[in-house]
Amino acid sequence: MKIVRTVNELKSAVGALKAEGRSVGFVPTMGALHDGHISLINRARADNDIVVASVFVNPTQFNNPDDLRTYPRTEEADCARLGDAGVDIAFLPSVEEMYPEPDTRVFKLGPVAEVMEGAMRPGHFNGVAQVVSRLFAMVGPDRAYFGEKDFQQIAVIRRMVELEGFDIDIVACPIKREADGLALSSRNVRLTPHQRDIAPNIHRILEESRDYYLVLSVDEVRRKVIDAVNAYPEMEVEYYDIVNADDMQPINEWSQCADAVGCITVYLGDVRLIDNIKYNQL
Incomplete structure (x- = not known):
């Protein structure tokens, strides 16, 4: 090289x-x-x-x-x-x-x-x-x-x-993940051992939201994801938006686009973690 x-x-x-x-x-x-x-x-x-x-x-x-x-x-x-x-x-x-x-x-x-x-x-x-x-x-x-x-x-x-x-x-x-689902990031090295144990729940919650997105509205899914992450005292959602993959604009109805993506940013302590999930590509 x-x-x-x-x-x-x-x-x-x-x-x-x-x-x-x-x-x-x-x-x-x-x-x-x-x-x-x-x-x-x-x-x-x-x-x-x-x-x-x-x-x-x-x-x-x-x-x-x-x-x-x-x-x-x-x-x-x-x-x-x-x-x-x-x-x-x-x-x-x-x-x-x-x-x-x-x-x-x-x-x-x-x-x-x-x-x-x-x-x-x-x-x-x-x-x-x-x-x-x-x-x-x-x-x-x-x-x-x-x-x-x-x-x-x-x-x-x-x-x-x-x-x-x-x-x-x-x-x-595609996103590369640890075995427990945490998206690989250079910032992960800043997580304490306790925070590292908690961090995979972000991906778990996103994955679970794929199980019910077809029976709930966009806003209901968004609210459930935010509430589930924020239920961990150590974590705080900065934003969770469900958007059209083509133009990144938020959607209100699942029928608005063929490829909906949920994009999340979470503060775990002072470490800012991002992840996303594709809803229409199960």
Whole structure:
């Protein structure tokens, strides 16, 4: 695996391979890698001749300075995992390399970025669009891979690709979970042992809601999920919305769309966990 830290090195390394006619799959990450990230790399390896992965904790997408400060950083372990997973080129830039000048671009992302995470974390998705658009321009991949745990983010990135005119296939990959159902996340390492025992109940409650969604209204399902999670004193739901998977807009009736997705964010102590469930795809 070749490790590069500058944009020039990256473009040179990728450009030489693309000149040979090789296809490029790209997996952007913020590090603290887990099996969910590796599943994206495995998919990229299956689909492409070359796999490029980046590790960069992007400051412009954090609206909470404490969250940026406490975000886990494990560069040495990350490089070892990327190498073991068969990544060809690992891009590990500094903040100064990614942003030699402040990025003042404001993306007109529209309704997909205005609800849920967009409403709770002002500026977050604009920061995501800034960094991902920069990375796409630097790497020039044929395909880029993202996990469905960040379900809304995928819709935002597809919108950004449309706005910027990138010829890149955005590949959404299934959520990777622990054996007890907890969605893998870099933030899970911040959970105490007691919190880790409680956290899988988020997924359990979402799964149970699939058993009764056909006999209850959208609002009733939403209320039952929120009440069930909040019944744990350690957990507090920030939001739980049931939305159309195509445009991320909340629905009022199950008949409104063919693909309804329930998206949840829960605070467990000071750790913010997200998850989702697909209702119309049983």
